[in-house]
Amino acid sequence: MLELDDLRVHIGGHEIVHIEHLSLEPGSRLGLVGESGSGKTMTAKAVAGLLPDEARVSGSVRFNGRELLAMNDRQMSEVRGRKIGFVFQDPARSLNPMMRVGRQVSEAIRVHSELPRAAVARKVVALLEQVQLPDPPTLMRRYPHQLSGGQQQRVMIAAAIAADPEFLIADEPTTALDVTVQEEILRLLISLSEQRGMGVLFVSHDLGVIRFVCDRVAVIYGGAVVETGRTEDVIAAPRHRYTAALLAANPGMPRDDNFRAFIGQRLHTIPGSVPPVGTFPSGCRFRNRCVAASEACTAMPGVLDAGDGHRYSCWNPVEGL
Amino acid sequence: MALVEVENMWFHYPRARLGAGVEGWTLQDISVQVQAQSTLGIVGESGSGKSTLIRVMCGLLRHQRGVVRFDGRDIAGLSGRDAVDRRQRNQMVFQNPRRSLDPRMTIRRSLSEPVRALLDRSPDDTEMTGWLERVGLGPDVLPRFPHQLSGGQLQRIGIARSLSVNPTILYADEPVSALDVSVQAQVLNLLMDLREQLGLTLVMVSHDLGVVSRMCAEIVVMRHGAVIESGPTEVVLGAPATDYTRALLHAARAASLEREGAEG
Numbered sequence: 282m283l284e285l286d287d288l289r290v291h292i293g294g295h296e297i298v299h300i301e302h303l304s305l306e307p308g309s310r311l312g313l314v315g316e317s318g319s320g321k322t323m324t325a326k327a328v329a330g331l332l333p334d335e336a337r338v339s340g341s342v343r344f345n346g347r348e349l350l351a352m353n354d355r356q357m358s359e360v361r362g363r364k365i366g367f368v369f370q371d372p373a374r375s376l377n378p379m380m381r382v383g384r385q386v387s388e389a390i391r392v393h394s395e396l397p398r399a400a401v402a403r404k405v406v407a408l409l410e411q412v413q414l415p416d417p418p419t420l421m422r423r424y425p426h427q428l429s430g431g432q433q434q435r436v437m438i439a440a441a442i443a444a445d446p447e448f449l450i451a452d453e454p455t456t457a458l459d460v461t462v463q464e465e466i467l468r469l470l471i472s473l474s475e476q477r478g479m480g481v482l483f484v485s486h487d488l489g490v491i492r493f494v495c496d497r498v499a500v501i502y503g504g505a506v507v508e509t510g511r512t513e514d515v516i517a518a519p520r521h522r523y524t525a526a527l528l529a530a531n532p533g534m535p536r537d538d539n540f541r542a543f544i545g546q547r548l549h550t551i552p553g554s555v556p557p558v559g560t561f562p563s564g565c566r567f568r569n570r571c572v573a574a575s576e577a578c579t580a581m582p583g584v585l586d587a588g589d590g591h592r593y594s595c596w597n598p599v600e601g602l
Numbered sequence: 603m604a605l606v607e608v609e610n611m612w613f614h615y616p617r618a619r620l621g622a623g624v625e626g627w628t629l630q631d632i633s634v635q636v637q638a639q640s641t642l643g644i645v646g647e648s649g650s651g652k653s654t655l656i657r658v659m660c661g662l663l664r665h666q667r668g669v670v671r672f673d674g675r676d677i678a679g680l681s682g683r684d685a686v687d688r689r690q691r692n693q694m695v696f697q698n699p700r701r702s703l704d705p706r707m708t709i710r711r712s713l714s715e716p717v718r719a720l721l722d723r724s725p726d727d728t729e730m731t732g733w734l735e736r737v738g739l740g741p742d743v744l745p746r747f748p749h750q751l752s753g754g755q756l757q758r759i760g761i762a763r764s765l766s767v768n769p770t771i772l773y774a775d776e777p778v779s780a781l782d783v784s785v786q787a788q789v790l791n792l793l794m795d796l797r798e799q800l801g802l803t804l805v806m807v808s809h810d811l812g813v814v815s816r817m818c819a820e821i822v823v824m825r826h827g828a829v830i831e832s833g834p835t836e837v838v839l840g841a842p843a844t845d846y847t848r849a850l851l852h853a854a855r856a857a858s859l860e861r862e863g864a865e866g
């Protein structure tokens with residue numbers, strides 16, 4: 282359904298994204314995980330054709346066999362509205378502050394279908410119910426600032442699935458939601474994907490959420506995939522040192538209900554921070570932060586195969602368990 | 603005597619008939635106590651009133667019924683020097699560090715603002731460097747603007763700014779949910795360290811039960827504008843008394859990587 286090959290994004294002379302290959306089947310869900318600044322959003326935007334004007338893109342993004350990178354703006358916006366839905370990272374910036382939220386969802390429906398007014402209104406309510414918004418008839422008359430953060434995020438999700446897209450790109454869609462609502466929304470996305478074959482590209486920095494939603498995961502650092510495979514395999518036996526560090530930093534939940542032992546437990550941190558674009562080290566991009574870096578890491582590691590599509594690029598991988 | 607006492611407090615936003623909760627009340631009959639130097643976590647459904655509650659407790663919103671006492675005194679009755687004093691001792695850290703700092707102001711200016719407003723003096727760079735050191739930043743950030751800094755750096759500045767007026771109690775509304783896991787880990791460790799060093803009381807809203815149960819010894823569970831459960835974290839989460847809290851725990855586990863408390 283979706284295939285990326287040698288996708289590169291340059292901004293201001295720097296290569297921000299370089300994805301050698303990623304693909305996604307209909308009805309399947311691929312997670313992109315990494316710290317902020319690792320290139321997840323830029324990758325998602327490259328697929329959506331929504332990169333800023335100053336960006337240059339090369340390579341190939343095929344959607345159902347059609348090359349998206351070759352499309353003009355009009356063709357692309359046609360594909361976007363009808364076939365590909367999006368949820369962006371920041372609700373405050375994606376919702377129109379001057380427009381009642383119900384209208385924002387109904388416009389998303391109307392742009393791509395000719396439903397009569399009353400049917401549109403019913404569909405808006407149904408969508409807002411699907412995303413677990415309480416009392417849709419009341420809330421739909423409010424402006425974004427009159428909703429809580431989590432309610433705004435759900436309005437965005439409703440707008441994104443309003444046009445029954447074949448493919449959904451969701452960039453950190455549940456960061457402002459409490460866990461029970463998050464679970465409902467994630468289940469909704471999973472069921473849309475299973476029942477209607479909707480493919481999902483799911484962006485998150487949280488491997489716990491990725492594990493819940495996605496059958497496959499790609500770990501991104503410095504704009505490149507450093508490890509990919511079935512989510513369970515990558516989480517159970519990470520090979521790349523960056524994946525292992527991300528897993529260790531996750532706050533998690535106490536096992537065996539041992540809340541007493543959990544209080545005050547420091548978290549594992551990753552040394553340093555993601556460098557700004559253009560200042561990643563040569564060779565393995567993670568090597569200035571990696572606890573296992575060695576001389577070898579000054580050269581770019583090749584791609585190694587751990588079986589079942591589990592691939593990683595690391596000179597000193599975590600030993601298999 | 604508790605540091606903060608909320609008794610049978612009711613709150614609604616202007617234009618109450620927006621449909622939130624019982625007869626339009628966003629918060630209904632809330633009673634909460636916060637002991638000095640304790641850590642209290644507030645969890646609950648999105649829209650349940652967590653942010654509203656800590657804004658009332660912190661004095662940023664004015665409740666309509668009931669009493670909120672800080673250090674034994676009804677906050678509604680404070681004026682003049684007493685009101686400024688209370689503001690100084692109650693500080694808030696917000697969820698989105700990028701939106702809580704003015705994009706047109708240098709960090710120097712934003713950082714010095716609470717001291718200028720509340721203590722009526724202008725801190726110098728040496729003093730501000732000291733505040734920045736506490737949160738692991740150098741003085742090089744002072745002349746910069748928010749867009750030149752990362753989310754984690756901005757959240758540290760938000761924390762440094764709140765601590766600049768030596769508060770007694772720090773309210774944090776989802777302080778790490780806009781940050782990625784590795785920066786989250788750094789900021790949470792920082793909050794734990796500062797709390798110990800400065801003897802701060804911490805009230806924290808978070809939708810992440812893993813975060814709350816690491817940071818907070820007491821917990822309040824909210825639903826539909828009311829407190830449905832409260833007590834020590836190990837009791838409320840270890841042996842939940844309501845179906846809602848059980849559902850919360852179930853959902854938290856479903857989307858988490860379970861982790862041994864003492865691991866690593």
Ligand SMILES: Nc1ncnc2c1ncn2[C@@H]1O[C@H](COP(=O)(O)OP(=O)(O)OP(=O)(O)O)[C@@H](O)[C@H]1O
Nearest residue numbers: 427428429430431615622648649650651652653654
């Ligand atoms: N300015 C406002 N005017 C009217 N209603 C508001 C306003 N801000 C919030 N509300 C409503 O008050 C209720 C409580 O909101 P609050 O922001 O306290 O929720 P919350 O528990 O912090 O949720 P979240 O986890 O999503 O941040 C919600 O129903 C919300 O829609």
Ligand SMILES: Nc1ncnc2c1ncn2[C@@H]1O[C@H](COP(=O)(O)OP(=O)(O)O)[C@@H](O)[C@H]1O
Nearest residue numbers: 292297316317318319320321322323333557558
């Ligand atoms: N419009 C832009 N111009 C220049 N650099 C950008 C732009 N947007 C993002 N970047 C940079 O590209 C890198 C990847 O960003 P992004 O894809 O947003 O990361 P993520 O979504 O993983 O947090 C970062 O270093 C970021 O600062």
Ligand code: SF4
Nearest residue numbers: 565568571578595596
């Ligand atoms: S290649 Fe070297 S520096 Fe990179 S993650 Fe592996 S061990 Fe660390």
Ligand SMILES: [Mg+2]
Nearest residue numbers: 317321322370
């Ligand atoms: Mg992003």
Ligand SMILES: [Mg+2]
Nearest residue numbers: 429430652653
């Ligand atoms: Mg809130």
